[in-house]
Amino acid sequence: DQQVKQNSPSLSVQEGRISILNCDYTNSMFDYFLWYKKYPAEGPTFLISISSIKDKNEDGRFTVFLNKSAKHLSLHIVPSQPGDSAVYFCAASWGGSSNTGKLIFGQGTTLQVKP
């Protein structure tokens, strides 16, 4: 049973436009969510996180939105840049609105930003 789902395996956007990556989860116990970016032959790089007590967190070009009632979160990248082209993973954990380190990952979405 896939508890964290990224239903879009790939996404292509034009440079300068907005990229929206989506993630759904089924386990209502999850209370901390993270987004990672991964280039080939490298480990995942942390981008941004959000705890369940918030519905939005922003860091530069990256914003994560959390809709607890819908069990849905999204990552917005504005403006998108060619260097953003990578695989993006959504991850979730539980343990009191903090990261316990024991993450459940989605399948990933490959983002391509075209110049």
Added chain:
Amino acid sequence: SAVISQKPSRDICQRGTSLTIQCQVDSQVTMMFWYRQQPGQSLTLIATANQGSEATYESGFVIDKFPISRPNLTFSTLTVSNMSPEDSSIYLCSVVPSGPGATQYFGPGTRLLVL
């Protein structure tokens, strides 16, 4: 932040043999974990490496197959024992430097191919 190195970066092994992967962190960390990413799959948590005590394994993973050591707060090893082609994966070390709620970092991974 935390800088994580892993050795080896990649290896090709024969079935039935064992491989030990090392993870070194540039600072003392509270929580350390081992993850696996099988080909075309997402990341899956293998175990929590506990300093000075036995590791805590997730469902589907056992100590006889994946023995883990953590002699101090900056170092851990994962051994993949009696390997089969199904063990071909990327193995990643991950740390949470400052306890629950902190950012989680991943190492570059060890790419293992079992023939």
